[in-house]
Structures are given as structure tokens and as C-alpha cells.
Amino acid sequence: MNAVPDRIEKKLTLRAPVSRVWRAISDAREFGTWFGVEFDGPFVAGAHITGKITPTKVDPEVAKLQEPHxxxxxxxxxDRIEPERLFSFRWHPFAVEPGVDYSKEPATLVVFELTEVQGGTQLTISESGFDRIPLERRAKAFAANEGGWAHQLKLVEKYLLLQER
Known part of the structure; x- marks a missing residue:
């Protein structure tokens, strides 16, 4: 039997200064534009926020994938906000089944880390805690988010490029 990994990690070097990437990931409105969600409040450490899926505004193909949700x-x-370095949150991965109460499940931890590099900013996105997700949905949640974070890296990159214009 194949074990499901506990952690997803994706990295991308963005041709933008740390301060600009920081705004894109730490401002709820900007984050929502590229990620494809509308939040009911700002990002504040410790805050509990509700998001509603709204297809991304930066890529029509990804927006089509988000449309059913x-x-x-x-x-x-x-979780944490360390300006221009780290932004993290907790959520229930792939919590998309109608009528299912995911609130009793452990949440995974998503971390966005920024590092200044030559020519821009390295963005590292990681999500961990899959080993605590109920076995019956662990593999599906991991697979969905593994692909999802790959899409999201491309979306934040496109968003930043569109903002340059």
C-alpha cells in the first residue's frame, strides 16, 4: 500500500520585489483575485474568515475548473503573519462535498514563505498535516491540493505580471 505524503511543497521565482509579492499573498482582496475566492474580512493573525469560491480573474482556463465550486x-x-517573510493559514483541504461537516477534522497548515533572490522573489508554498486527515479522504485531498497548488503558483505569477501593466 502506498502511503500518502504528509506535505506538499511548491517553489517559484517571481520577477517582482518581495514587497509586491507580499501584498499579493497577504492582502485578502488581492489574494482572492488570483486564488479565486472572496473573503468576508481582512487577513489578521488569529482571525477566522469565511471564503466563498469565485473563479479567478487572471486565467480563464483555471476559472472554468473553479466554476463548478x-x-x-x-x-x-x-495562523501567522510575518511581514514580507511568511503568511500562513489553516483550512480543511478539499472540503467540497455538499452536506459534509468538516469542522471536526484536523486542519492542514498552508505556509507562504518569501525569500529575496537575484532577479526577484522566491515563493515557497507548503501544505502539511495530511497524515491527520481521515484515511477515507486523505489521498483524494492530497491529490487535489497537489495539483491545486501547482495551478495557484501559475495564477499568482500571472496576477503579478498583469499588475505590472
Whole structure:
């Protein structure tokens, strides 16, 4: 039997200064534009926020993938905010089944880390805690988010390029 890994990690070097990438990941409105969600409040450490899926505004193909989930709400708790270095939150991965109460499940931890590098900013996105997700949905949640974070890296990059214009 293949074990499901506990952690996803994706990295991308963005041709933008740390301060600009920081705004894109730490401002709830900007984050929502590229990620494809509308939040009911700002990102503040310790805050519990509800997001509703709204297809991304930066890539029509990804927006089509998000469209079936439009309007679905999910919970999001801001974990840490270390300006221009780290932003993290907790959520229930791939919590998309209608009528299922995910609130009793452990949340995974998503971390966005920024490092200044030659020519821009290295963005590292990691999500950990899959080993605590109930076995019956662990593999599906991991696979969905593994692919999802690959899409999200491309979306934040496109968003930043569009903002330059």
C-alpha cells in the first residue's frame, strides 16, 4: 500500500520585489483575485474568515475548473503573519462535498514563505498535516491540493505580471 505524503511543497521565482509579492499573498482582496475566492474580512493573525469560491480573474482556463465550486464556502483561520517573510493559514483541504461537516477534522497548515533572490522573489508554498486527515479522504485531498497548488503558483505569477501593466 502506498502511503500518502504528509506535505506538499511548491517553489517559484517571481520577477517582482518581495514587497509586491507580499501584498499579493497577504492582502485578502488581492489574494482572492488570483486564488479565486472572496473573503468576508481582512487577513489578521488569529482571525477566522469565511471564503466563498469565485473563479479567478487572471486565467480563464483555471476559472472554468473553479466554476463548478462557485459560491461554496470554506473556513480559513489565519495562523501567522510575518511581514514580507511568511503568511500562513489553516483550512480543511478539499472540503467540497455538499452536506459534509468538516469542522471536526484536523486542519492542514498552508505556509507562504518569501525569500529575496537575484532577479526577484522566491515563493515557497507548503501544505502539511495530511497524515491527520481521515484515511477515507486523505489521498483524494492530497491529490487535489497537489495539483491545486501547482495551478495557484501559475495564477499568482500571472496576477503579478498583469499588475505590472
Amino acid at each position: 462557485k459560491g461554496k464556502a470554506f473556513d480559513f483561520t489565519v
